[in-house]
Amino acid sequence: MTSQTAKIELDKQTEVRLGGSLWRQAFRHFIRNRSAIAGMILIGFVVFMAGAAPLIAPYDPNLSMIGLPGHEGRLAGQAPCIHALGCPPEMAQHLMGLDLNGRDMFSRVVFGSRVSLVVGFASVFLSIIVGSLLGLVSGYSSFWTDNVIMRSMDVLLAFPSLILAIAIVTVLGPGLQNALIAIAIVNIPVYARLARAQVLSLREMDYVLAAQSLGDGNNRILFMHIMPNALTPLIVQGTLGIAGAVLEAAALSFIGLGAQPPTPEWGAILSEGRNYIFTSPHLVFFPGIAIMITVLGFNLVGDGLRDSLDPRLNKT
Amino acid sequence: MTTFILRRLALAIPVLIGILVVTFFLARLIPGEPCTAIYGERATPALCDAFYARYDLDKPILQQFTSYAARVMQGDLGDSIRYSVPVTNLLVERLPLTIELAFFALIFAVTFGVPLGIIAAYKRNSAADALTMLVANIGVSMPVFWLGLMLAFIFGVILKDTPFALPPSGRLPAGYQPIPFYVAWGLAPDTASATPLMIFISRMYTLNAILTLNVELFVNSLRHLILPAVAVGTISMSIIARMTRSSVLETLNQDYVRTARAKGLNERSVVFRHAVRNALLPVVTIIGLNFGVLISGAVLTETIFGLAGVGRTLYDGITARDYQLVQGFTVVIAASFVLINLGVDILYGYLDPRIRLS
Numbered sequence: 001m002t003s004q005t006a007k008i009e010l011d012k013q014t015e016v017r018l019g020g021s022l023w024r025q026a027f028r029h030f031i032r033n034r035s036a037i038a039g040m041i042l043i044g045f046v047v048f049m050a051g052a053a054p055l056i057a058p059y060d061p062n063l064s065m066i067g068l069p070g071h072e073g074r075l076a077g078q079a080p081c082i083h084a085l086g087c088p089p090e091m092a093q094h095l096m097g098l099d100l101n102g103r104d105m106f107s108r109v110v111f112g113s114r115v116s117l118v119v120g121f122a123s124v125f126l127s128i129i130v131g132s133l134l135g136l137v138s139g140y141s142s143f144w145t146d147n148v149i150m151r152s153m154d155v156l157l158a159f160p161s162l163i164l165a166i167a168i169v170t171v172l173g174p175g176l177q178n179a180l181i182a183i184a185i186v187n188i189p190v191y192a193r194l195a196r197a198q199v200l201s202l203r204e205m206d207y208v209l210a211a212q213s214l215g216d217g218n219n220r221i222l223f224m225h226i227m228p229n230a231l232t233p234l235i236v237q238g239t240l241g242i243a244g245a246v247l248e249a250a251a252l253s254f255i256g257l258g259a260q261p262p263t264p265e266w267g268a269i270l271s272e273g274r275n276y277i278f279t280s281p282h283l284v285f286f287p288g289i290a291i292m293i294t295v296l297g298f299n300l301v302g303d304g305l306r307d308s309l310d311p312r313l314n315k316t
Numbered sequence: 317m318t319t320f321i322l323r324r325l326a327l328a329i330p331v332l333i334g335i336l337v338v339t340f341f342l343a344r345l346i347p348g349e350p351c352t353a354i355y356g357e358r359a360t361p362a363l364c365d366a367f368y369a370r371y372d373l374d375k376p377i378l379q380q381f382t383s384y385a386a387r388v389m390q391g392d393l394g395d396s397i398r399y400s401v402p403v404t405n406l407l408v409e410r411l412p413l414t415i416e417l418a419f420f421a422l423i424f425a426v427t428f429g430v431p432l433g434i435i436a437a438y439k440r441n442s443a444a445d446a447l448t449m450l451v452a453n454i455g456v457s458m459p460v461f462w463l464g465l466m467l468a469f470i471f472g473v474i475l476k477d478t479p480f481a482l483p484p485s486g487r488l489p490a491g492y493q494p495i496p497f498y499v500a501w502g503l504a505p506d507t508a509s510a511t512p513l514m515i516f517i518s519r520m521y522t523l524n525a526i527l528t529l530n531v532e533l534f535v536n537s538l539r540h541l542i543l544p545a546v547a548v549g550t551i552s553m554s555i556i557a558r559m560t561r562s563s564v565l566e567t568l569n570q571d572y573v574r575t576a577r578a579k580g581l582n583e584r585s586v587v588f589r590h591a592v593r594n595a596l597l598p599v600v601t602i603i604g605l606n607f608g609v610l611i612s613g614a615v616l617t618e619t620i621f622g623l624a625g626v627g628r629t630l631y632d633g634i635t636a637r638d639y640q641l642v643q644g645f646t647v648v649i650a651a652s653f654v655l656i657n658l659g660v661d662i663l664y665g666y667l668d669p670r671i672r673l674s
Contacts, residue, residue, distance in 0.1 A: 151330055156338075159649075160652055161612065163608075163649050166646075199579060252457070255633075274620065278468075284462065287462075288459060
């Protein structure tokens with residue numbers, strides 16, 4: 001056996017022992033991470049709730065129970081009624097009680113998952129697209145373009161995120177769509193910086209030099225060679241970003257700048273019940289728990305992805 | 317060190333100018349005629365003429381910007397439509413409460429976050445570590461406003477008749493009027509003749525209580541701040557705990573820690589004198605960066621606890637479409653954010669020579 005074939009043989013063995021590609025290793029590392037799996041379960045639960053909302057929710061989220069059978073007396077802010085826990089059978093069952101307009105809280109919370117997930121995913125998607133384009137261009141262009149883009153990003157980062165989002169929505173006008181845009185704009189700098197840092201390190205790589213020597217143009221190098229390799233940290237940051245976006249959307253709706261009534265959005269539901277916290281705490285408790293579960297899920301998965309995709313962390 | 321400070325200052329100036337540009341253009345982007353956008357139905361031709369003349373809105377856009385920048389530099393942030401007073405006066409009145417709130421929130425965050433992080437790192441992979449990280453993860457995932465409402469419910473309703481009861485709203489008990497320190501010291505007979513700085517300091521009731529040696533005021537104002545401070549500080553506490561944990565874990569693996577153990581130092585000395593001392597450097601930066609979290613938290617929490625601070629005023633300004641107030645407060649908050657980060661950068665450079673020499 002020549003030394004060359006011996007080396008190949010050895011490489012194969014090492015590969016088998018390590019379990020194949022980096023991606024496969026990362027996947028193995030990820031599924032061994034218990035908190036990441038817990039996060040996946042939480043996200044799965046919320047996604048299922050959003051997808052099957054019409055099947056899970058017993059009522060239309062905007063339907064008032066006033067005048068329906070099994071609903072008598074004062075319905076506004078009625079406490080949860082669960083038959084298994086001793087609620088009289090002649091009263092209709094409401095797992096999370098009724099809101100101030102006599103609507104079923106459980107149905108509203110279930111449908112709220114749709115709004116939060118859409119805002120979370122869409123705003124992060126927008127920020128990643130715009131942010132990474134700016135970052136890629138910035139990292140691969142001349143001193144001046146780079147400086148103009150990055151200093152603008154510094155200015156956006158100089159504002160506390162909620163304050164900037166508030167300022168943008170104040171200008172655009174309240175509403176869920178504008179809140180989504182504001183959250184996307186606020187988070188652009190994070191992805192721009194990340195993408196730029198990736199480009200700066202990747203453009204010195206041998207395969208980029210090889211592409212250059214083969215005569216590839218700047219655009220081809222940027223989008224075919226650099227971008228696919230710069231995606232990993234963007235995905236990790238994006239997962240954590242969804243958690244942040246869900247929280248920010250809820251906060252904007254809470255102060256009346258996001259989803260408008262009667263949209264069943266968690267922050268808005270919470271805001272409607274806030275003045276009745278001392279008499280009807282269920283109006284606030286359940287939507288808050290829903291926000292927390294969703295955000296916790298994305299945070300845990302984001303952390304898990306970062307740990308398994310960053311080889312430097314794997315060693316420790 | 318001087319070069320380092322100058323370099324950092326030079327980097328902060330373009331950002332501060334950028335903040336002025338962003339707030340200036342955001343105000344220009346409001347749909348409609350500026351005067352009607354700002355005064356709404358109250359806009360009369362006479363009021364609008366005065367408004368345009370005062371803010372140079374009849375001049376070219378560049379001149380409008382330079383005069384806006386010049387006014388902001390001189391501390392003129394325009395007049396609030398809702399309160400009919402200069403925005404600067406509102407800041408002098410309301411900022412102290414937010415500073416107090418942020419201060420106590422930070423104290424809470426550091427007092428609990430740092431020890432939790434150290435314990436989690438030292439007992440890595442134990443039940444204590446898992447529990448601490450679970451608490452930290454839940455802490456960053458909770459909406460501040462929800463936590464605030466739940467704390468108000470728990471301590472204001474459930475625990476109402478126990479020694480743990482805490483006031484769920486307000487800054488001081490109803491009808492309680494503290495004597496400002498400048499009156500007690502004989503510096504000024506009343507608020508009307510006091511300087512803005514005096515009013516600013518006296519509005520921080522806990523500080524005012526210390527200055528006038530008033531124990532009752534101190535206890536009362538502190539009790540009213542506990543729940544909002546815990547609500548605002550929880551996210552920061554969780555971030556600090558996680559950061560401290562990873563930072564201590566990293567230093568515990570360093571050679572000098574092994575050396576310290578090898579030369580026979582006791583464990584407490586190894587952990588606290590060698591590992592933790594060095595691990596806390598990155599935590600300083602995190603504490604500085606948390607200013608944004610604290611301010612966002614204050615905006616959401618002050619409305620819940622009925623505290624008339626910057627956050628509550630900004631919230632009222634948004635609902636009343638008081639653009640001057642929103643613009644003025646945004647400029648001040650963003651500029652303070654930059655200056656605090658600058659301060660943290662300089663402090664970090666002072667604590668860690670590697671930073672300032674790189």
